[in-house]
Amino acid sequence: MSIALDHLVASEKYSPYRLFTAERWAEFRADTPLTLSEDEVRRLRSLNDPIDLDEVRRIYLSVSRLLYAHVEATLQLYRQRQVFFGANGSVKTPFIIGIAGSVAVGKSTTARVLKELLQRWPSSPKVDLVTTDGFLLPNDVLRRENLMERKGFPESYDVGALLRFLSAIKSGERDVKAPIYSHLTYDVLPGEYVTIDRPDILVFEGINVLQTRELPKDGKFVPFISDFFDFSIYIDAPEDLIHQWYIDRFMRLRETAFQNPESFFHRYSQLSQDAALAIAESLWANINLKNLRENILPTRPRADLVLRKGADHLIEEVALRKL
């Protein structure tokens, strides 16, 4: 049935995924109520992302229903395990959803829409959202290590801090701090944090969340980020479309956010259209596309759910892990 995602499933019989067209996927929403309004969706979407209420109805209600089933099953399992562990059993810890995908593919919009949908479930769970950019190394460290052209590559993150954060969250700790990144200053905000206090669900979004690395030869326990996930989603799209979205967004930012003298990219708002376009193309080709090919796309088959977009950011195909 599918063309674009075929490479995920050489033969569907032996693939870990089942593929769905968006239309078929939409049917799984069943009686899941639509709890967002058109205005709220508009408020949640990122610059250049045209998502609307129809897309939420078509795609995200079924995602919400699926996640509900996973959260409920995890809760059941937790209760059953308490029978074994007794009064001093393990604490109930947040259900963590990882969201991965390229720069400019629209992860932030998906993450925000899901957060809103999940926190409107009848049980009113507390849902928090954290992005991995806060865990990037500060620009002065990146400059010192000659990594400014590698922003977003695995070596540009403080992986230790990322793993400590997730480990604290999964241990049920209270008031766990996550650092904050500013797209305005293009840097981590020194001394600024968001505090995460035992949510029922944590949405953890970033280009690197499904990445693996070589395991220590001495057998030491050094987990992958995704070891802490209860469910993971990869936002996918053809390379040429993501490229176009990145360039369009950059050119729109040039007319908006970059006009702010505080913006790291302010100088690009002063350049001619052609010169700015050349900068955007070079950032895409030399950093983000390279990173997509080398480090992000290879993690796609690790996701539980792949949402594949086509033109206008509309999801055309869905792949759900069978096992």
Ligand SMILES: Nc1ncnc2c1ncn2[C@@H]1O[C@H](COP(=O)(O)OP(=O)(O)O)[C@@H](O)[C@H]1O
């Ligand atoms: N230079 C920038 N200035 C202001 N906002 C930006 C800039 N680059 C990206 N953003 C915003 O940051 C968010 C995250 O972008 P990105 O990491 O590319 O992921 P995605 O597009 O998948 O959400 C988006 O809402 C985007 O609009």
Ligand SMILES: CC(C)(COP(=O)(O)O)[C@@H](O)C(=O)NCCC(=O)O
């Ligand atoms: C900050 C990012 C690495 C995204 O980080 P993430 O939240 O996915 O961890 C990316 O938006 C970025 O700035 N890339 C560097 C090249 C560029 O300026 O587009």
